[in-house]
Amino acid sequence: MQPVQHGDPEALADSIIAAVGKSIVLALPLGLGKANHVVNALYDRAAADPSISLRIVTALTLETPRGGSALERRFMGPVIERLFGGYPDLAYVPGLRTGTLPPNIEVNEFFMLAGRWLSVPTAQQAYISANYTHAARYVLDRGVNVVAQLVARREADGAARYSLSCNPDLTLDLLAARQAGRAKFLLVGQANDELPYMQGVCELPSEAFSHVLDGPATQFPLFAPPKQPVTAAEYAIGFHAARLVRDGGTLQIGIGSVGDAVCQALILRQHENAAYRDTVERLSAVPPQPFEAAPFTAGLYGATEMLVDGFLELIRHGILTREVDGAVVHAAFFLGPKAFYRALREMPDAQRARIAMMPVGYANELYGDEAGKRRARVEARFINNAMMATLLGAVVSDGLEVGRVVSGVGGQYNFVAQAFALEGARSIITLNATRQDGGRVRSNIRWSYGHTTIPRHLRDTVVTEYGVADLRGRTDAECVAAMLSITDSRFQAGLLRQAKAAGKIAAGYEIPAVFRDNTPARIERALAPARARGVVPPFPFGTDFTAEEQRLMPALMRLKSAAHSLPALGALLWQGLTAGPPSPQDAACLERMGLHKPTDWRQRLQRTLLRAALGE
Template sequence: MSVLELVDTNLTTAPAKEESATMAKAPAKEFAEAEELVDQVLKTVGNNVVLGAPLAIGKSVTFINALYQRAKTDPSINLRIETGISLEKPVGKSKLEKNFLEPFVEREFAGVPDLDYMMDLRKGAVPDNISVGEFFFKAGSFLNSPQQQKYTSTNYTHAARDLFEKGINVITQVVAKRTIDGVTTYSLCSNSDLALDMIPEVDRLKAQGRPFAVVGEVNSNMPFMENHAEIPANMFDFVLDGNLKPDHKDYALFAAPQASISPEDHMIGFYASSLLKDGGTLQVGIGSLSSALIYSTLLRHQHNDTYKQLLQDLKVEEKFPVTKTIGETGTFDEGLYGCSELMVDGFYHLYEAGILKREVFEDLTIQTLLNKKKITTDVSVSTLLALLEVNAIQKQLTKHDVNYLKRFGIFKPEVKHTDGKLETDGQTISGDLTDKEALDMITKHCLGNKLKGGIVMHGAFFIGPRDFYEALKNMSPEDHKKFCMTSVNYVNDLYDHFLGSQQLKQAQRKHARFINSAMMATLNGAVISDALENGQVVSGVGGQYNFVAQSHQMRDSRSIITLRSCSFRKGQLESNIKFNYGHTTVPRQLRDIVVTEYGIADLRGKPDHVVYTELIKISDSRFQQQLLEQAKAAGKVAKDYTIPVEFGNNTPDAIRAKHKQYLKQDIFTPFPFGCSFTDEELQLGKALKSLKVKTATPAGKLKSVLNALKAPKPDQNTVTLLKRIGLDNPQNLQDKITQRVLISELSGKKK
């Protein structure tokens, strides 16, 4: 259902001083020039501006930059920007990284504007009258930065509340625009997440006399998302639309390049895919772990024999019996329904493959009947009788009943109800469902073919690669209606919401698998996803806590945390499964399932000694003994416990050996969904990434330099790579050493 059906397009708000008369909201005033819009906003709210802007690609860059530059040149304006995930084009730190990235960025981010406040933040050039606060950082973007002091830790579902408490008086975001039969509507597109809840609250504050401006910025490159995301023109006060000018061209959207999927990530995705249940619900996040899960889910559906052979080869059901109790290994005949704060491109891949196809409906009775298999999405007389049996409609159909049946496609749209009779196809039919003759006539003349209004995906915001945006733009009208961008509070929580009750949401989200990634986990089952133990914030809580908590509220749902078993930090290899850690994102009492490249730990409802040992089993073997000794010393594991032999070879070498076998069958390839890099860039990127790890310590740097002295003469391919990265003709000693080190690394990668 569209928000247009929930609100009158002549929205009214009570004027100040609670006068009894109401005032219809006028359509948004349109501006072609950003400077004129800034003038109007300042005239509306004054020179103390607290600007709320959404996550990621939903930011109205042209307006925000114009407002920022105005405040930068006029110190009488106090500007505070409150937002999350301020996107930046990749910029290398070293000369080598810059040389690698500049041609890539020029190609992949052509036409994408920078956020001026981010450029100044990086240079330390933000003036005193402007500040920027965020509630979610782009991962790792502000470590060791003064921005750490301006971070607000909050659940995504509380972001709108917190923005109002911060005193925002301007909210803004990018929108798409269309006019049909003279009626203009806007789409919240990539970010329906906060606006759907904020705009009604803004109207309430305006009615109390508080100055406020709601600003949209049209970008025709945005996919026009329908359903909840489509809103009337008068939900904005002002709209910036550069397309009102001749020859205007909207800027390109920030697109996330496809990341490679490592062998370890593929294993994590494969194990997680065995926990999905046909007919269930799926939530995933962004990144290579998410892509790996999507890939294995596609493999399970499209090449099921191969998938089952891999399960057998890895002894998944034998080693991890939870896959038999909550998961499945067959194809997705009923299909999955997506319910995820972030709609990644993987959901579109699942839709194209016929996996994301379980439709949910905005009606508790219909959804419950579907869940109980009393009806299907195919309409028949049985649909009518099932609704009658549960008293959803009356024996003698009323006008209300007919409208209800038409809304969901059970009756054809042309059916009319007049004086207790049904009129359609030139027929006048009794509305008495107990009359067999009337029922036969209704079946023949009134029934539709399929239930209408089914949704396969509810999301709150999206970001992804360029081809994902194009796919969304080019979907057929029928496909578009199945994707619903909506409020983050609708998706991330189970509480009653104006878009759907808790009962409805629970009915829709059967067999949910809420899959989130983490940085670390502790042996007691706590999860660390957003910050370090010294307090430095890496990213943010976002919706992770909400989804984990939600999974515990529904009987057949599970929270699944995906986690790489170890990683390099400051040049040192560390286990990501820790005995303890000085920060927690998700507390241990909400522990459930954890998946690493070495398997699955089922923790929910288990005593501590089981939790500790299950996590040790899926840890890297280089750290298992130390973790076990710490657990025993704390009295959490029996002194005589030993790690089962089948979990004693959890090593990268074992993963790589298996992966090499699978690659020969064209399984678990690094870029199954396309690659944004050239072959040269892939070779260089792999070498640079390896060198970064090897040279993270002084000893590592020395060893790399010594190895470089023995490097062979570069071949033609290496010469080409050196030219690509600007090292074909080094001019100083530092560059000459760097060249030799890189030649050594590139020659080593060929072996």
């Protein structure tokens, strides 16, 4: 049966309620694939009618970013208009954030936008802790009766076909459950012309859908978060991780600028091998072992939950070339900048078909054709980022000691488990050795922590900007020593004292002198030749930020850090007051921020501080 076509989301909401009744359990894909107009129409119906019960089960609710301080808002305003103009925000977000959702509406998430919901009790209390691969069963347990998803549309032989595109991850598993008689729900699609039409198992015939929303009034630009600059520490991490990746092997990379750094290091390994080797050696306190240094001849195969734009760069540069069942990468979902979506849309079908979007269980687990997956996923390197790690090798990626959730487990545990299940595979956990917190530098390597995502018995490889700690199969004392060798030197002595007090390392142990210069200055020195050659740019794969915005971003970060310290803020103020005329570049930045002609004392203060931060 062909789906009912709709151009009006309100009429579609009425049809859904007529079909399933007033108790609605609505499942939405993670991230990009949400059918926003469908969700909002159902939300409006439930908000206006208390007799309707609406439970929304989803993950990674996307919301248009907002600046915090006055300066950040000045910076973000034009960026938001340029990158998110026309994006229809999800109607449930304001009520969820303020704790004012109507009592007949509940939102459950199993993964949150990192750090955005830490102080929202409603969201924290409604969070479902789940591995990504277990989420579909929890959705089924909740009694899902509507699945609403953004889809790409194509005419083939006179009939419409639809692609789940960015999010086959859970929907294909839910459809399999429906086919087996274990679920009964309406599949509702919202067609979006910007969504790339991905081929393969994520393609569905029109009769798979009960309703489709499609028309000019409900088209909208895809949510496209701009890429963040790659810092010196992240580049160092990327080079250390890249030297662990074996030719002919398998690669998984998580989201974020560390993933960009890994991809850029792999590209340099392929095309500017001397610069790659030199940079790795300069970054390593001791001769790097292992050190995969040669360019790729057999090539890599990607098996990843998230298709990041870095994978397209690896394809373009002839690195991701090893095919499995006709694909060089299998992935479960994607989210990225505008250029990423455009590149996927503009690919010839034959090239796009080599990027296979699959159910999440395919990418994240060995279940189902385990023998085939074992043959394919040789020498796998699963690279995922973390917030913190302990000296004994436990990893903290998703939550705080007090129980509040920063993001979610997602697929990290799945990939760590795969690394132990597959012959020759390794889990590589990356993290910055330090972070700024309340104006102070704090270590991300701790003696202990009250919450862990990956327990210490699954410790494997941990990478910071200062090197690689191989923890697999090591004794506790060996793990402590290895982790101290990649800890920032400002915190080594204190952590060593804690380990000795706990009896976990010999009382006479001393950190070797070669590891006692783990400082940001050493990283900057090591990267200086690569910077001079232009091979470690802040945005290796392009950016949506203008030249002025790129200059402003680090300046605003300096101001944010200084805001926690009166002496630092005073020093910046004095520097700004005593500065000479602004350079043409600084003047352009001030104009971009609307501070070239301040009209009151607040704007004059902002201008003075910003001038100083730009000067640094």
